[in-house]
Each structure stands twice: as structure tokens, then as C-alpha cells.
Amino acid sequence: MTGLDARLVVDRGAFRLDVTLTAAPGEVVALLGPNGAGKTTALRALAGLTPLTEGRLLLDGEVLDRMPAEKRPVGVVFQDYLLFPHLSALDNVAFGPRCRGASKAEARTQAALWLERMGLSAHAAARPRRLSGGQAQRVALARALATRPRLLLLDEPLAALDARTRLAVRAELRRRLADFEAVAVLVTHDPLDAMVLADRLVVVEEGRVVQEGTPSDIARRPRTDYIADLVGLNLYRGQAEGHTVRVTDGPVITTVEDFTGDAFVAFPPVAVTVHRTRPADTSARNLWRCEVAGLETHADRIRADLTGDLRLTADLTAAAAADLDLRPGAEVWATVKATQTHAYPA
């Protein structure tokens, strides 16, 4: 079998990481999850920097479990790059080929070629501290690629960049990852990075995989509060029966889908309409009595946290919020059209 086939189990005191990860050559997989979920531990285990407690690690059919880090055909781009500060950009990139047996001249020739591909020839002689964040990131990528890895690992590849650089570097990194023929695994807590860069997301929470799929699939059908929060959806779990889903410990939500069994229902905050009095003639099939728990400004909109029949967030325009005289503690009615909800089997 080609590509990556791994089950990574790492015990760390009370914390246990146990994730199964597979990827085909050419595929870019993102490990997405909150801080402390174990993503970086998984990456370190893949690189051989943290030993596996149990599990397996196969790359293109070769067993890597017990292989020391320096022998693995794995390249790593670290979160803060870890470029060697005493070496020039060129010698940083030449370091890997040199360690893997190339002569000094040969390693430098290869490194120069990599820097050229990254558009960094002008900075070959520069020390890492003279490079901008985006340039340092490209040198780090070149350094990792120069060893011709069959598995490329990237730890929060964009976290060290400021917002403006990030946009450009993200687009460029996406291009370079798309060109990479072997397996690439990246770790991030930023859903946007994950969705732009990866073909497939693996969501990790508390050391376990809670969901995996394509970015659009996960954005449309989140399975945990964490992901629902990330993609900005209201998410409920319950029992579907025909066009309705009875939310666990909550009301019934009318949907358009038709099935029976364990189900999720999701709808975006903009689908929620808020009324101050019980609306007399509404076509919306879902009507709940709620209380405003909190309000916060989100760009040009007001996001209201509602409790009551159902806990949900609603997005309103600033004008609408002012008209309704919304304030914490106010009693309101919330309506959601069935066509705005999305139910799917759990």
C-alpha cells in the first residue's frame, strides 16, 4: 500500500492520544482541533520525536514505528520554523542533503535550486533573522523538501505570520502543497487554514478523532460543538422521525430532510429571526420562546446568545437589534424556517 497508514497511540500521564490516520500520496490532510487536543503530539509521533506507546506507522508499506527520527523519510516545517540562526538560508537548506550523504558542493547546489524555486535566490546568503516571516517560512519549507521526504509535516505553518502576510503565504503554500507528490500532513487550530490548504480534514478533540471528511462536508455537517462553533453553526443532536428531529432534552425542530434515527440538525445564526412578541402569522415552522443571555458585535452585525426552549445564537443587523430594543434578560421569540435547517444522520 502506498501513502500513510498510521495508528498513533501516545500516553502522557492522564492524556492519551489515539488517532488513526491514513493518506494517499499527493493528498494534503489537516489535523484540526483546539489547543491541547494532541495534534502536535501526533505530528511529533509521525516525525519520530515522540515515541509511540502503541500503534503502527507505515509509509509506502515501510514500517517506521521504531525508526529514529534521523532515519525517517519525513520532513518537518516547525511552527516557528527553527531555522538554524548561525547558518545562512542556503546552508540551512543544504543541511539536510549534507546529513544524508551529499558532498558540501552538491548539497549547496541542491539548496540553491530549492531557494530558486521558492523565489529566494536573492536571500541565499542571508541569516534567518534578516528574513521576513514569509521568507523564513519558505526557507523552512525548502529545507524540509530538500531531503526529498515521502511524508511532509507542517506544524501550524501560518501561525507565526501577521494577518496581512498570512493571506499571501496561505495562497502560495496551497500551491506548493498541491504540487507535492507525497503525503502532506498539517496541524492547525485555524479552520480557515485547514480548509484552504487541505484536501481532507481530520478533527481531533481530547486525543481522539471526532470527525473526518472534506472541508465542505465538515463545514456543512459538523458533528461536535467545537466544529459547529468554528464554522459558525447552531448544532443539535437528537432523534429524527420523518421531517422532525426531537432534540435531546429540548424541543422538536422541523426540517426538510426525511429519515429516522440518531440525527444532527444544524442551521446558521443568520437563519434565526428574532421577534419581541409572539409572531401571529409566521410561515416559519420552528418557533421558540427564548431569553437574551448576551450580545456581542461581530463585524457589522450583532450576535445574540439566546437561552430558553433552545440554546442558540442569532445574527441580526445593528438596526434590527436597535428596533427590537434587545438587551440581556429581554424575552424574545425566535423563528427558523425548515428550509434553512439541515438534518443528517449521526
Added chain:
Amino acid sequence: MIKGSRAPLPLLVPALIGLVFLVLPLIALLVRTPWARLPELLTGAEVWQALRLSLVCATAATAVSLVIGVPLAWLLARVEFPGRGLVRALVTLPLVLPPVVGGVALLMALGRNGVVGRYLDDWFGVTLPFTTAGVVVAEAFVAMPFLVISVEGTLRAADPRFEEAAATLGASRFTAFRRVTLPLIAPGIAAGAVLAWARALGEFGATITFAGNFPGRTQTMPLAVYLALQSDPDAAIALSLVLLTVSVAVLAGLRDRWMTAS
């Protein structure tokens, strides 16, 4: 620092006494220096012999300390093994041990009838006590802990993830140490080496105990000073002045590292 407020007297007075206590003897040394006789005193053959021996032995002891002390510091800082705390304590012991005791201990270990020295003598015909090599051994024994402690501290402050990055690029642990760690901690090694060198240069107790006091062979500057004090105090002062000059030069060389408050 609180600006504009005066330091309270109960702190200020002992502080000034402390300052005077440390500086006064050095000033006295300068005051009593027989400046007129100085050229004559310092051009004697014995002086140059002792000074040369001191410099050669201190440098050799520093080299020995570097070769075995840096790897020891690396072991203490980077490798987890049972009893590491104890090993660190043992390494630090010569720092607080009276040097004379160190000299006696060295005799017991490396003397002609010593635990190891007997075999060195029998098998290889190597004798260390009361030789120039013995001076180097005594100085290294006393000075190396300074280097080890300094380098270990620098290593602990250095980010070990650079070594991990090197490993992912295919570097063995030794290659990572040689090509990444060593250059990164070079300033710490240099500072530790200067410290060890200064300590070796001033070494007295262990040297006289283990290597004796033979002019030209084992009589280093501090020994010469002590001996001169009995016969020609002016010569002792002149020799002390030379050592003081060397010390000030060392301190000046390290000022960026230690004299700027961090």
C-alpha cells in the same frame, strides 16, 4: 529602582563598607608597589619562567576541561539518566572543596602509590605528581567545574528543538551537536573557558599539594608569589601586580557578558 529617594542608612553603610573591603586591598597593592624597582623585579629569569609556566599550564588545563567538560555538560543538560542530580552534585563538588583537599585526593588517585597512579607508573611509566603534567591535572581538577556549570547553564537555556529540527533533517545526535548545538552555545563555552582559565591561573592549593613547588617545572605564579613573600616582599608585590593585570584583562574581556545587568 526607586529614583529620587535616598538609600536607607542601615543598608547604605554596610554596602559601602563592603565595597571598601573588596577594593581597598587592591588599592593597597598598587600603593605599595615598588614602581622604581618594577622593571628590575619583573625581568628576572625566574619571573618569566613562572609566568610562562602559569600561562602554559592554565591554557592546557582549559583545553583538557573543554575536551572532557563540554561533553559532560551536554550529558547533564540533555540526557535523562537515573542519578543525574547526584552526578551534577559530584561534578560541582570541586567548586566548594578546599583545593588542598583536592590535591591530597589527586595524590591518592594518581600518586605513585595511588589507586590508579600505581598502574600508570607500572604499565606506562607515566608519573604525574610533581611534574608539569601534574600541574595541568591539578588545575583542570579545580577549574573544570566552572566550565561545566557555565556550559550546562547555556545548554539548558538553548532551545533543544533545534536539535530536533536537525534530527528531522537526518542529523545523528552527534552531528546535531557538532553542527547546530555547538555553534549556538559557543559564547557560553567561551565564557566558561575564560572563567576556568582564570581559575586555573590562580590555582595554588591543589597544585602545591599534588605537583609541589619546583622552579621551572611546577612553580606557577601563585606559588612564586607565596615563596617570594618570605624572602623578598617587593618581588611578591610585583608578581601579584602581574596577576592582577591579567585578572583585570579577563574581566574586561567578559564585560559584555557579565558586567551589564541583565
